[in-house]
Amino acid sequence: MSTTTMNATHSHDDHGPLKGWRRWLYSTNHKDIGTMYLIFALIMLFLGGASAMAIRAELMYPGLQLLDPDLYNNIVTNHALVMIFGAVMPAAAGLANWMIPLMIGAPDMALPRMNNLSFWILPAAALMLILSFVVPFFPGGGSQINTGWTLYPPLSLKVGMSMDFLIFTIHLLGVSSVLASINIIVTIFNMRAPGMTVWKMPMFVWAWLVTAFLLILIVPVLAGGVTMLLFDRHFGTSFFDAAGGGDPVLFQHLFWFFGHPEVYVLLLPSIGVLSQVIPAFSRKPLFGWNSMIGAMIFLASLGMVVWAHHQYTIGMSSAAVNYFMIGTILISIPVGLMKFNFIATMWRGSMTFETPMLFAISIVIMFVFGGLTGVMLAIVPADMQYHDSMFVVAHFHYVLLPGAVMALFAGVLYWLPKWTGNMYNEKLGKWFFWTSLIGFNGTFFVQHFLGLAGMPRRIVDYSIQFAEFNFISSISAFVYGLSHLIFLYLVITTIKGIGTTKAKPRSWEGAQGLEWEVESPAPFHTWEKAPKIDKEGHYVK
Amino acid sequence: MRQAAKIFSLILGVLIISGYAFAEYGLNFPAPxxxxxxxxxxxxxxTMIVxxxxxxxxxxxxxxxxxKFxxxxxxxxxxxxHKSWFGTWSWVMVPAMxxxxDFYIAGEAQGVLxxxxxxxxxxxxREGANKDHCFDMNVKTIGHQWWWEYEFPEQGVNFNGKFYPIKVESRALDKDQTSEELYLRDVDNQLVLPVDTxxxxxxxxxxxxHxxxxxxxxxxxxxxxxxxxETWATIEKEGTYxxxxAELCGTWHAKMPIVVKAVSKADFEQWIEGEKAKLLAKLQEANSNKDWTKDELMTKGEQVYNTMCAGCHQVSGLGLGAAFPALKNSPVAMGPAAEHINMVLNGKNTMPAWKQLSDIDLAAVITYERNAWGNSASVVKPADIKAAR
Known part of the structure; x- marks a missing residue:
């Protein structure tokens, strides 16, 4: 009996990662899969970033310089989809894969093979997405996707075959997200170390738990919506075609029933990251632990029932718009509470300003700003002006870039020492922070004025009166775009260990949590023996 | 702290100065x-101030x-x-505030809404109408890819307001430029509306x-x-707006300007009479059974083409990208007339159907397409269109 056990343990310890490509293709290891998610997200970030640069280059001056209008619309569509489904969601899933088992003291994700599947669907989906972009350039490829990521019919019914590629892309991405969500929920519910009750779980894990439930609830609605679109396009149904008795507005409801909660899917993991980063660099525990969890659940629930504020201009009944207006304004309660908790965590802390913390602080300020323009947009009468103007573009970039993308950068920099065993070059990190901060604000702050003055969004060419601000926006966008090369360089040098120092197991002075109890870099297998957690939620050596 | 105050006042100062500098660039809504x-x-x-x-x-x-910290x-x-009374009760205080x-803002908004x-x-x-909430006239605005059609149902007037090309430095475009200021903001037919109505x-x-x-x-x-x-407005100031x-509508979304010219009631009556006379003349022309010569058709066709077709196929007839094929030397424009008529009448893929145009306009524009830019093919007469319908 004892011999068998010993043998089993022995063989378990011995099998390291497979060699070569097999290690990655066949991987069931949460760290390797997490790494693949993150690298995939980084590649897609640069792809989406390149399309953003193309958009801003075209909009730098009035007139058509670089892109013809359909190509412009195609790029606008592609930019949104690549960034949301290719960059932000996989990056957040990568963090979840890497960190959740480490943080809750589990040896791996609960369903490792499914984990492998949910990652490897992504490259296939990305290929389909890129095909939907390039197919029109081949003979017989039909017209380009000129609908924006919202895919509103009837316009989307008129697009060529690339729309079908896109619909299947969305199906694949949906499958991948739902599988990953199931895995995360099962892992969190079943794999926690003894003593790690749900109320002691790190906030990042909580954030992902809420996100995973939200994803499972909303993704099938989008899948249903685009399937109806597919049927309208090829099988003569008329769900969305007024000429056949259908309703173009129905699609908008289905889309935004997914689309609005999706914003919180992008946002919540980042709230989780900030909840780890800010206490670590303030050297005191997160303020308002329970209210943070409550706020996240409240945000996710309320976020699911306010979708129609994206469609005020379709002419709903006055009762309906009143409801959606008040519901939307109420979103400020959970969001306000979260931001308050972050500020109160910094208050009377002992702060240092490493790059993750710099990002965290600027995120709090910029997200509050984006949230306040959100309140303005929620006001129906005023939205009659803001709707579909550049003001909206400025608003959601102020919410999604600090709220999702920059917080993910903060998380990556925060945990990079744990992943690679090397401390990144802090000077490079600060350069990245300041250039991207200045570039970002220069790009999007002026777009508020453009929107108020009457410039619609998604136009390839604009009137002379909008020229100055667009020029400022474009120049800043190039600075912002180029700043990411610093990030790329920083990540590569940290992985390779060029000009870096060795990271300690607890890489940051104030960092708390189980992930800092294992070596840096984290060994291939961690927590094979479950750690013990005391009543206070602390690790017992 | 003193240093912080200095930095803060500096930032504030820069903001105020830049505010003045940018005043002419439209930072806010135009005056309603x-x-x-x-x-x-x-x-x-x-809400912005709050x-x-x-x-x-x-x-x-x-x-x-x-x-400080x-x-x-x-x-x-x-x-x-986080364990102080403040930490214990902030989850109540913050949401309450x-x-x-929220309710303060929502209350303000609801009144207007x-x-x-x-x-x-x-x-x-109409007799018995609620005088506080009734309308004096209707205007129908109908979105097309890519122009606006306007209809005055009571007056029986109907016309199109299309993008009016103006040259801009970075793109050599078309003739009849008025001024750069109005680039992408001018139309051929303005929507004239009366004030105080x-x-x-x-x-x-x-x-x-759209x-x-x-x-x-x-x-x-x-x-x-x-x-x-249904929406409504009572314009109070005369002027051009x-x-x-504002809703992405495909390729030329950026080229669907709207120009509203608000005039006095008397001027509006005069304008609407003029529009009626124009429509009447058009109707007479259509029913005159006149035999159109090729030259006449070409002149009229050029006019129709440059307003209706040039947006996509370009004034030069060279088209734009894969979606908008060139008409110069195109197999359709040089081929049999029946196919060409069918294409224009019923559309295909991105090409919209043009049934709503009159037989004369269609005959003219098809003739123009078949004989402009060095093309040479048969002339199409209004009767051919009538037969094809």
């Missing part, structure tokens, strides 16, 4: 031309804590701050979604095929 537009403007300013105050408070607190100053973290601000959301349903001229706008579309937006009128409403949206399509 309607009563409701003014109220919407006020609600917008109100938001700015909140932002400044939060910004100040964060900046203060950044300078830093390790480099030897500040020791208060490990029990936020809720207070109730006032303008429902368009008047009754004509003021309650107008009900009936908004729809024939193809994809949105009719003139910022000065204070509202925007999507044009949705199969729906008729410019807007454009």
């Amino acid at each position: 031309a309607t009563d409701i537009g003014q109220e919407i403007y006020d609600v917008h300013m109100f 938001s700015t105050i909140l932002l400044l408070i939060i910004f100040t607190i964060i900046i203060y804590s950044l300078f 830093r390790k480099s100053k030897g500040y020791e973290a208060d490990q029990n701050f 936020v809720l207070g601000v 109730d006032k303008f959301w429902n368009a008047p349903k009754q004509n003021c001229a 309650t107008i009900r706008f009936l908004n729809t579309s024939v193809d994809v979604l 949105a009719w937006w003139v910022p000065e009128l204070g509202f925007k409403r999507d044009s949705i095929p199969g729906y008729i949206m 410019r807007g454009q399509c």
Whole structure:
């Protein structure tokens, strides 16, 4: 009996990662899969970033310089989809894969093979997405996707075959997200170390738990919506075609029933990251632990029932718009509470300003700003002006870039020492922070004025009166775009260990949590023996 | 702290100066031309001011804590701050305060919303109409890819307002430039509306979604095929107001400008009589059984082509990209007339159907396409179109 056990343990310890490509293709290891998610997200970030640069280059001056209008619309569509489904969601899933088992003291994700599947669907989906972009350039490829990521019919019914590629892309991405969500929920519910009750779980894990439930609830609605679109396009149904008795507005409801909660899917993991980063660099525990969890659940629930504020201009009944207006304004309660908790965590802390913390602080300020323009947009009468103007573009970039993308950068920099065993070059990190901060604000702050003055969004060419601000926006966008090369360089040098120092197991002075109890870099297998957690939620050596 | 105050006042100073410098570039809504537009403007300013105050408070607190609670100053973290009474009850206090601000804002907004959301349903001229909420006239705005069609149902007037090409430095475009200021903001036929008249706008579309937006009128409403949206406005100031399509409607979304010219009631009557006379002349022409010569058709065709077709196929006839093929030397324009007529009448893929044009216009434009830019093919007569319909 004892011999068998010993043998089993022995063989378990011995099998390291497979060699070569097999290690990655066949991987069931949460760290390797997490790494693949993150690298995939980084590649897609640069792809989406390149399309953003193309958009801003075209909009730098009035007139058509670089892109013809359909190509412009195609790029606008592609930019949104690549960034949301290719960059932000996989990056957040990568963090979840890497960190959740480490943080809750589990040896791996609960369903490792499914984990492998949910990652490897992504490259296939990305290929389909890129095909939907390039197919029109081949003979017989039909017209380009000129609908924006919202895919509103009837316009989307008129697009060529690339729309079908896109619909299947969305199906694949949906499958991948739902599988990953199931895995995360099962892992969190079943794999926690003894003593790690749900109320002691790190906030990042909580954030992902809420996100995973939200994803499972909303993704099938989008899948249903685009399937109806597919049927309208090829099988003569008329769900969305007024000429056949259908309703173009129905699609908008289905889309935004997914689309609005999706914003919180992008946002919540980042709230989780900030909840780890800010206490670590303030050297005191997160303020308002329970209210943070409550706020996240409240945000996710309320976020699911306010979708129609994206469609005020379709002419709903006055009762309906009143409801959606008040519901939307109420979103400020959970969001306000979260931001308050972050500020109160910094208050009377002992702060240092490493790059993750710099990002965290600027995120709090910029997200509050984006949230306040959100309140303005929620006001129906005023939205009659803001709707579909550049003001909206400025608003959601102020919410999604600090709220999702920059917080993910903060998380990556925060945990990079744990992943690679090397401390990144802090000077490079600060350069990245300041250039991207200045570039970002220069790009999007002026777009508020453009929107108020009457410039619609998604136009390839604009009137002379909008020229100055667009020029400022474009120049800043190039600075912002180029700043990411610093990030790329920083990540590569940290992985390779060029000009870096060795990271300690607890890489940051104030960092708390189980992930800092294992070596840096984290060994291939961690927590094979479950750690013990005391009543206070602390690790017992 | 003194240093912080210095930096802060510097930032504030730069903001104020840049505010003046940018004043001419349109930082805010254009001055509203309607009563409701003014109220919407006020609600917008109100929420913006509340938001700015909140932002400044939060910004100040964060900046203060950044300078005060830093390790480099030897500040020791208060490990029990989250357990104080403040930490215990903040989850009640913060939402209560936020809720207070929310309801304050929502209350302000709701008054305006109730006032303008429902368009008047009754004509003021009708007996027993509610005089406080009735309309004097209707205007139908119909979205097309990519122009606006306007209809005055009571007056029986109908016309198109299309993008009017103006040259801009970076793109050599077309003739008849007026001024660069109006690049992408000018139309061939302006929508003339009377002031001090309650107008009900009936908004729809024939193809994809559009949105009719003139910022000065204070509202925007999507044009949705199969729906008729109702909105209303009483314009108070005479003037020319410019807007454009606000809902992505495909390739030339950027080229759907709207120009509203608000004039006195008397001027409006005069204009509408002129429009009626134009329509009458057109009708007479269509029924005159006149035998059109090739030259006549070519002259008329060029006019129709440059307003209706040049947006995509270009004035030069060279087309644009894969979606908009060149007509110069094209197999359709040089091929049999029947196929060409079918293409224009019924459309294909991105090419819309042009059934709504008169036989004369269609014959002229098809003839033009078949004989311009060095093309040479048969002339198409109005009778051919009639037969093809």
